[in-house]
Amino acid sequence: MDTIKNIILKKDITVDIHDSIENTINTMFKNKQGVIIVLAEGSPVGIVTERDILHIINTTINFKLEVKSILSLRHLITVNINRSIDYALHILVDNEIRRLVVVDKNNNFKGIVTQDILIKHLEDDTFKTNLLISSFIQESKDLICLEQNKTVEDAFKIMNKNNIGSIIVIDQDNNPIGILTERDTISIANNKIDLHIQIKNVMSSPIITVCETNQVKYVVDLMDEKKIRRVLVLQEDTNKPLSLLGMRDIAHSLKGNYGHLLEAKLKNMKNTLHHIGESVLEIYEDNGEHVIQWANEKAIKNFGRIIDKNVFTLIDEDIWNNKIKNKQCDKIKIKIKDKFFELICSHHFVKEKESLLLILRDISKFEYAVIDANKESEATKQELNILQGVIDQQKSIVIVSDGFKIISANKSLYKFFKVKGIEEFISEHKNLSNTFINHKNFFSLENKDKNWIENILKLDVKNRIVSILDLNIFEPKAFTVQVNPLSSDSKHYAVTLTDITEIKLESQQYHFHATHDALTGIYNRSYYFEKIANEIEQSKRYDTTFCIILLDIDHFKKFNDTYGHLKGDEVLIKLSETVQSHVRSADTFARWGGEEFIILLEKTTIDKAELIAEHFRKMVESMKIDGIEKVTASFGVTQFVKGDDDNSILKRADDALYDAKDAGRNRVVIK
Incomplete structure (x- = not known):
């Protein structure tokens, strides 16, 4: 299990023992973790939590006092940085605490870990x-x-x-x-x-x-x-x-x-194994006899009533004694009746008794295909050898296929899928289309029995794009698919897959820059117009409503003239961060232009929107920016009504904002 050294938090977590209570509260507000560790010469000597701040707010304590004046005598629990996540969670629970102070062997502070971080990083077994x-x-x-x-x-x-x-x-x-x-x-x-x-x-x-x-x-x-x-x-x-x-x-x-x-892990695993495509058997040794103790539904369908039968009724005794018994059973090919299987075994223990899981993948179609392929003429083999030499020179993945099976492939395919040849690829994947990731932005087939080449040819050329997991780095890659028939009357195609992952990433980055404001990082006016058009359509269709808030920083020109444009930019960024951190995930906050911003509130009435705007007004008024005494903003609020378009609703919000400015600024006006 991983150690806690990789998940500790340490930014804005500490104050010195001589720092003020006020500075401690400010630092706790920055770190958003609800805790501050008090240090003396680099070592932790105390902890201040949100509960402590709640307590002193109900007293008359002067916030200018040193933080050591509010430190309690409770024992500070610390753990070494090399402890495991599981161990740390036990310490938290057993001691009724939410955070652990992490130190090195010399008791130097290294960071903290919290319950939510530990639980997030627990092993999946949990x-x-x-x-x-x-x-x-x-x-x-x-x-x-x-x-x-x-x-x-x-x-x-x-x-x-x-x-x-x-x-x-x-x-x-x-x-x-x-x-x-x-x-x-x-x-x-x-x-x-x-x-x-x-x-x-x-x-x-x-x-x-x-x-x-x-x-x-x-x-x-x-x-x-x-x-x-x-x-x-x-x-x-x-x-x-x-x-x-x-x-x-x-x-x-x-x-x-x-x-x-x-x-309970094994029991749940067995329930899962009922739904996979391979046959799975669990073998126990009972009084010297190896018997089939459990089989999944696929195995029972393939082999019939085999529970409590001797394993030799299915598997050759020599293979068992020479391979499986000696744990040398990585992808053994066996034949049971008229079918071929690839066998993998897994040893585990249940209540200190060893058992064995046998996983049998049906490779009959492949094996019989190989048998049939061996009957092909020498002329066909020579043609394929010539073609193979050509396509092996290509960096793109190149295959020859009829849409069901791969006839040949170049080395790029083997390298990408980490296989030694076509036989291993077909054994693991059967068909190239089985490797396509099912995603709305890429081509894939729900019915794997269909001819994937015939189906992708029905798409426009620009939409012939697939996504495949790169087994070398375990990340999805995007490929364009070019398909050309080998001849006018041939059912086989030369298929080229060209990696365009970097191009797709650049397209995504372009979309971000096109929809976000460069200075503040929030949405821009273009993105707002997309959202408002969609919201108006939704409101008309489902008879719902929404509101918009238009806000403008009061006397913003004064900040630029008095403090310079850099300070003005700092005000814009601070306001954006303040409002963005409290906007609901379903709502849209965008920079309208200059010092103006706009908020689209989904499924919100005018009364609720007014309260939200007032809340934001107070938040802006309470912002602290070095060198600037006070920042305020005026707000115009309106609600979508039947017959509105994007211009009419914006006009009302703008009129309300004008009225707020005219009435003295730093206020909310609704229309």
Whole structure:
């Protein structure tokens, strides 16, 4: 199992013991990990978490004091940088902590590891039993909710009193609409937000939810993708909120189930083996006799009722004694009745007793094809030899095929697929089309029994592109396919596959530059026009609505004139980062031009859009930029109505923005 040295975090994680509490909060806000390690001469001496910040916010502690004044006497748990991921997870769970401090042999600080990172990097065995989220709910704490119009101060007091890391925000109908977490505590403290504002203005929304029947692996991946530590679990049938589930709950349950999961591994593997195309047999030695203890569905279909039969009823005794018994069974070719098989064996242990899995791949078609091929005339062989010499000089992959089987191929094919010749290629893949990756942007066949050459010839030349996994680097490659008949009456074709992967990558890079603003990295006006056209079409078709927010930085010319254009660019970039980090994934945030930006909010009413705009206005107002006292922006908000086109809805938003400017700036106006 991998060590933790490859997954530690260390950027913006530490402060010196003499640094201020204020600087500690600011650093914690930067790292987004909810923790700061306090160092003295390079060694860790304490830890400050979001829970600590939540506690001191409810006190009268001066933030200018040194951070050492709030360090508790709790024992700091550290681990060596060379420990395994599995070991680290056990330490976290056993000690009821969320992070581990990583040090070297001299106790010098090297970084931290967190529960979410450890769980993400656990071996796949941990998730193979398809554990459901419902199995964790009993261990999670009961939900504590607070009405959206309550203040931040009310929420912090409840969280501090109940020693919880989050609170669910509900509307007047008791529906969950957001969440306030310890991470929000850091943002509020760092930005000096008034604790008397309503929690609806600072909550994270929408709240990420999962169903109790979702699998653990899905939820872990979702939490990693959304960069969150908690999800709200809903009841399957009623969507009733059941519990908040965090990485700590998952870590506890995984540790308790880990041994059970490994014990169940073989059983789950067998269930999977029922669905593969090869015959699989499990052989046990019982009182000196080798018997077939288990067979998958394919083996039973091929060989009949063979459970509890002696293995020699299928496999020649000499092959067993000379090869398989001595574990020399890598791709042995055997014949059972009138069929040919390629045999691979795998030894494993179940409850300290060795068993043997035999995997038999049916290669009869290939073997009989070889037999038939040996009957070809000498003239045909000579023609193929001549052709072979020509195509071996090509860097592109070149084959001769009728659309079903490959007659000949050049060395580029053997090198790409890491095979020694056609025989090995056909044994592993049977047909070239079986190697094509099924993707919407590339040609592939769902029905592998069809003639793939005849089907690709039905496409325009520019669309004759396939994707194949490069076994040398385990990355997909893109190829153009050129097909030419060997003669006017021939059923065989010369097929050339030319690698165009780099060209495809350049095309993707071009698309990014064409749709993103060069300075801020967010979407540009061209991309917005694509999205708004699609959104208008969707709204008309499904009778839905959406809103747009047009915002403009107040007095932006003053920044350029007073501080220079570089400082003006810094303001544009900072605003883009601030807004982008809080825009919903379904929405579109783009630079409209100059100091103007636009946000498209899918399936959003004007009331909700106004709240979102007000939230962004406050975020912009609270931005900190060195050398600039304050940055504000004005916002114009409007909602799509029947009969709107992209010009009419933009005109209303622009009018609202003008009214906001005319009314004194730094405000939100809706139309």
